[in-house]
Amino acid sequence: MNASYPDTRPRRLRTAEFVRALVRETRLAPAQLIQPLFAAEGVLKGPIASMPGQSRLDLDELVRECAELQKLGIAAVALFPVIPPALKNELGSESLNPEGLIPRAVRAVKSGCPGLGVIVDIALDPYTNHATTAYSTLPATSKTTSPSKPCASRPWCWPAPAPTCWRPPT
Numbered sequence: 001m002n003a004s005y006p007d008t009r010p011r012r013l014r015t016a017e018f019v020r021a022l023v024r025e026t027r028l029a030p031a032q033l034i035q036p037l038f039a040a041e042g043v044l045k046g047p048i049a050s051m052p053g054q055s056r057l058d059l060d061e062l063v064r065e066c067a068e069l070q071k072l073g074i075a076a077v078a079l080f081p082v083i084p085p086a087l088k089n090e091l092g093s094e095s096l097n098p099e100g101l102i103p104r105a106v107r108a109v110k111s112g113c114p115g116l117g118v119i120v121d122i123a124l125d126p127y128t129n130h131a132t133t134a135y136s137t138l139p140a141t142s143k144t145t146s147p148s149k150p151c152a153s154r155p156w157c158w159p160a161p162a163p164t165c166w167r168p169p170t
Helices: 018-024 060-072 099-111
Strands: 034-039 053-059 076-081 117-120
Touching: 018 076, 034 060, 034 099, 053 060, 060 076, 076 099, 099 117
Parallel strands: 034 053, 034 076, 076 117
Antiparallel strands: none
């Protein structure tokens, strides 16, 4: 058979196992995994009914869980807050609170597990009373601001809490 590529694919370089191992496309290791964790306080912590085996953790439990994950070789965690209804409003103002749940959780995890990557979601839905990340109407004072200048009255331009954290866009 004298066909040309792509009709034939020479496999002479893949006859040895070590070569096949070198050119495999997918390898999965614990360091490539990100464990989602749910942070809550008080009566909001506990098992998540819709996610068997998952729980909302308080800060102490969160740090302990992160330490165990780090021992297993997990390189990063993604934190998701469960905010009490009393702290939610139209603009998601609690997201700007430097002593809020997520900033305290990030500080606790980075203090207890300094080498662990911490990813936080900046979506506003956990903080708003309408449970969406968008505003139906933006306040008339909204303007584009520099990321280096905190804009306390505008949650949609919240500055990063620490350089060791990465926040995915929403």
